[in-house]
Amino acid sequence: MTSPSSASNTPAAATAVPDAAAGGLRARLFNPAARQKLLAFASLLVLMVFFSFANSNFLEVDNLVSILQSTAVNGVLAIACTFVIITAGIDLSVGTLMTFCAVMTGVVLTNMGMPIYLGIAAAIFFGALCGWASGMVIAKLKVPPFIATLGMMMLLKGLSLVISGTRPIYFNDTPGFSMISQDSFIGDLIPALPIPNAVLILFLVAIGASVLLNKTVFGRYTFALGSNEEALRLSGVNVDYWKVMVYSVGGAICGIAGLLIASRLNSAQPALGQGYELDAIAAVVIGGTSLSGGAGTILGTIIGAFIMSVLTNGLRIMSVAQEWQTVVTGVIIILAVYMDILRRRKQ
Template sequence: MTSTPVSETGAGSLRDRLFHPSTRQKLLAFASLLALVVFFSIANDNFLQIDNLVSILQSTAVNGVLAIACTFVIITAGIDLSVGTMMTFCSVMAGVFLTYWGLPIYFGIFAAIFFGALCGWTSGMLIAKLKVPPFIATLGMMMLLKGLSLVISGTKPIYFNDTPSFPQISQESLIGDLIPALPIPNAVLILFLVAIAAGVVLNKTVFGRYTFALGSNEEALRLSGVKVDFWKVTVYTVSGAICGIAGLLIASRLNSAQPALGQGYELDAIAAVVIGGTSLSGGTGTILGTIIGAFIMSVLINGLRIMSVAQEWQTVVTGVIIILAVYMDILRRRRQ
C-alpha cells in the first residue's frame, strides 16, 4: 500500500481551494475592483483624493451592511426587496426616540435594531407561515415601510441636532485618533465588525449551517426533522436587525432621518451580493465576496459621478451590472 507524500497532499488541497468556483469568483471580483480603481484613477485625478476615498468608504459602509443582510436571505434562495426602505424606517424610528421623545442615544440605537428585526420577523412570518412568495412579501413590505416612514415623520426629515453624539457613530474616526494618517470613518469599522460577526455566524454556528441547508435542499432539511419555518423566520429577523444597523449608519452620516430615502438601495445591495459570488438559487455564498461586491458597486458609482456621467446613465450602468451578475451566476450553476 503506497502513501501520498504530505507535501503533495497539501499542494493538492491548495490547488483545490484556489480553483474552487467560489474562490475563482472572489478572485475575479477582486481583480475587477482593482481594474475599476486603476481606470478611474487614470480617468480623473480627483478619484484618489482623500476626501473622495472617504466618501467611497462611507457609501460602501451603508451598502455593505445592507448587502450582508441580503446575503443571509439570498443564501436561503429567498429575496428581500424591502432592505432599502427598512433601513429608512429604522432611521426614522431612531429619530422618533431621540428627537421627538428626547431619549438617550442608546435608546435610539436599540430602536433602530429592534424595529429592523421586527420588520424582518414580519416578512419571515409571511413567507414561512402564510406561504407568500418572498418576492411578493418583501415587495409589499417595501411599500408598507415607505409609507410608514413618511407618515411617522410627517414627510419631513428628522434632524438629530439635539443628540450631538449621534453623528459620531458614522462620521468620527477612532482609527484616525490612533493613526492620524488613516482617517477611516467609524462606519467602515462597523461594516467590518458586522462582516466578521456575520462570517462567524454563517460558518461556525448551527444557524449558519441551517441557512445554507435551506438554500441547498429545504425539503430534505424538513424531512430530517428540522423546524424549517422557525429557521427561515430567524434568517429574515437577523437580516432585518442588520438593516437596522445600516439605518443608524446612514442617519448618522446625514445627521438626519430622510423618510423619502431608501428605495433603490436594495438593487445595489443585491447586485453586490451576486457579484460577490452568492447564488440567487441559494446554498452558496460568502461574506467576503459580498464585501468585495459592495466595494465594486461603490467605486463604480463614485467613479461615474466623478466623471460627470448623468444620473440616468449611472442607473443604466447599475442595471447592466445586475443583469451581467445574474447571468454569470447562471453560468456558474451550469458548470457546477
C-alpha cells in the same frame, strides 16, 4: 519482510502527504467560489486603476473617504441580503427598512428625547421586528419572498412618511449621534488613516456575520435551506422557524444600516431608501452568492459592495449623468445574474 512502520518511512510515503496537502490547497484556491471572489477582487482593482487614470481627483483623500462611507451603508445592507439570498429567498424591503429604522431612531432620540443607546437599540429592534414579520408571511402564509418583501417595502415606505409627517427628523439636539458614522476612531489613533467609524462598523458586522454563517448551527441551516429545503424538513428540522430567524437577523442588520445613514446625514430622511436594495442585491451576486441559494460568502459580498461604490463614485466624478449611472447599474445586475447562471451550469 518490511514492517508497516518502516514502509511509512519510504520516499513514496514521505511525498504522499505534501502532494495531498498541495492538492487540497489547490482545491481550496481554485474552487468556483474562490475563483469568483478572485475575479471580483481583480475587477475592483481594474476599476480603481481605470478611474484613477480617468480623473486625477479619484485618489484624493476626501473622495476615498466618500467611497468608504457609501460602501459602509451598502455593504451592511448587502450582508443582510446575503443571509436571505443564501436561503434562495429575496428581500426587496432592505432599503425602505433601513429608512424606517432611521425614522424610528429619530422618533426615540429627537421626539422623545431618549439617550443615544436607546436610539441604537430601537433601530436594531424595529429592524428585527420587520424582518420577523416578513419571515412569518413567507414561512407561515407561504407567500413568495418576492411578493412578501415587495409588500413590506411599500408598507415601510408609507409608515416612514406617516410617522415622520413627511418631514426629515434632524439630530441637532443629539450631537454625539453623528460620531457613529462620521468620526474616526482609527484616525485618532493613526492620523494618517482617517477611516470613518462607519467603515469600522461595516467590518465588525462582516466579521460577526461571517462567524454566524460559518461557525454556528444557524449558518448551517441557512445554507441547508437554500440547498434543499425539503430534505431539511424531512430530517426533522423546523424549517419555518429557521426561515423566520434568517429574515429577522437580516432585518436587525438593516437596522444597523439605518443608524449609519442617519448618522452620516445627521437626519432621518423618510423619502430615502428605495433603490438601495438593487445595489445591495447586485453586490451580493457580484460577490459570488447564488440567487438559486445554497452558496455564498460575506467576504465576496464586501468585495461586491466596494465594486458598486467605486463604480458609482467613478462615474459621478467623471460627470456621467445620473440617468446613465442607473443604466450602468442595471447592466451590471443583469451581467451578475447571468454569471451566476453560468456558474450553476458548470457545477
